[in-house]
Amino acid sequence: MTVLAAIPSPTQAVWELGPFPLRAYAxxxxxxxxAAVVITERRWxxxxxxxxxxxxxxxxxxxxxxxxxxxxxVVSSPRPYFGEGGDPLRALAIWEGGLGIWGAIAxxxxxxxxxxxxxGIPLPAFGDALAPGLLVAQAIGRLGNWxxxxxxxxxxxxxWALTVYxxxxxxxVVGADGQPLVLGTFHPAxxxxxxxxxxxxxxVVWADRRFRLGHGRAFALYVALYCAGRLWIELLRTDPAETILGVRLNVYTAAVVGLLAVGYMVWQRGRPREVITRGRDAGDTATGRGDRAGAAPAVAPATAEVRDGEDPGGDGGRRHSDG
Known part of the structure; x- marks a missing residue:
């Protein structure tokens, strides 16, 4: 039986379709x-x-x-743009890859x-619906790095080492024999x-279903879990990046943001989940404030109030149709 010696990497990331480049990262x-929009729509x-x-x-x-x-x-990896031999204009070339999740979320x-x-929608309530879909989106986006x-x-x-060219x-880069030149095999971060x-x-889906998280706690749980994973994954990386006292900037960011997320969950503990009322126009959708003049009626108790242990998001508890 042949054993997989290493995970292969693609040898091409851009395909030219006439004058239009088709980029795998994009x-x-x-x-x-x-995926995030579809999942969040169902949960919301x-x-x-x-x-x-x-x-x-x-x-x-x-x-x-x-x-x-x-x-x-660009701030956390400035050398390709502002270092020796760098090109500042490449900082605008988003299509080449390079998006920092911390800045994207902020x-x-x-x-x-x-x-x-x-x-008229409170941001924490929306963030709770968004959290699992955002994680799925980040997972799909990582294929662009591959x-x-x-x-x-x-x-x-x-x-399970990753072959990198x-x-x-x-x-x-292709050698004289027509084969791609292998840089080595590395941890597939x-x-x-x-x-x-x-x-x-x-x-997040399980905790949201089990504990009926609200007021931004599901989103905070997403942040805490992501930061915990990013912390140990970041310590594996060896590519150039900004460091403080020899430690990558992203390590500090993951630690600080993760602790803040945990602190927020503790601060908000015990608060009952918001009741969301439906509405289409600004000011017609509210959470926890009851009906407003001209607003659509509140969700019926059968859908707005869910018994403990049941899935408050309906589809939010389905294995993996919504994250």
Whole structure:
């Protein structure tokens, strides 16, 4: 029986379709966004939110998130852009890859807050519906790193080691024999994070169902779980990055943000989940505030109030149709 010696990597990440380049990284990001919107829509509507809210909020949150992700990546890995021999204009080349999740979440939250405010939706309630879908989106996005032969850890000869090729930025360098030049075999950090994100999504769905999390606690649990995984995965990486006292900046970020998320969950413990009332116009959707003049009637108790131990998000407890 043949044993897999190493996980192969793609040798090409861009395909030219006439004048249009088709980039695997971009396709993975788009697929992740679509998955997050679909999952969040089902969870949001099941909680009593209005259909269409999620897509309207995504129109604001996604562009803000992409800009924030790129800004954090450039700040945390500035050498290719501002170091010796770097090209500052490449900082704008998002299609080449490089989005920092910390910046994406931070600035994406600003965009979501603007959209939620316009529709009268409290951001924490929306964040709770979003959390599992966001983890699934991040998992799908990590496949883009695989196509780009990036996000790997220290060298290893373990059976699940990742084969990484010498890379031009879009494809593997080919030797005189026509075969791609192998850089070595390394820990597949992208795969570790992908699997961790999917497992964390299931934990968030379970905890949300079991404890009826509200007021941003499901989102905080997502942040805490993601940071815990990112902390040990980041310690495996050897690619160039900004460091403080010899430790990668992302390690500090994961530790600080994770502790803040845990603190928020403790602070909000014991609060009952919000009751979401349906509405289509700004000010017509509210949580925990009852009906307003001109607003749609509140969700019937059968859907707004769920007995302990049942799935408050309906689809939120289904194994893996919603994360």
């Amino acid at each position: 396709l993975c990001i788009i697929a992740g966004i679509v 509507v099941a909680r009593g939110g209005a259909p269409g809210d999620v897509l309207d909020i995504a129109v604001w949150a996604v562009p803000f998130g992409i800009i924030g992700g790129r800004l954090y990546h 600035l994406g939250a600003v965009g979501a807050w603007i959209a939620c405010r316009r529709r 196509f780009n032969n990036e996000l790997y850890g220290r060298a290893t000869d373990l059976p 010498e890379w031009t930025g879009t494809r593997a 992208f795969l570790y994070e992908l699997l961790w994100n999917l497992a964390a999504a299931l934990v």
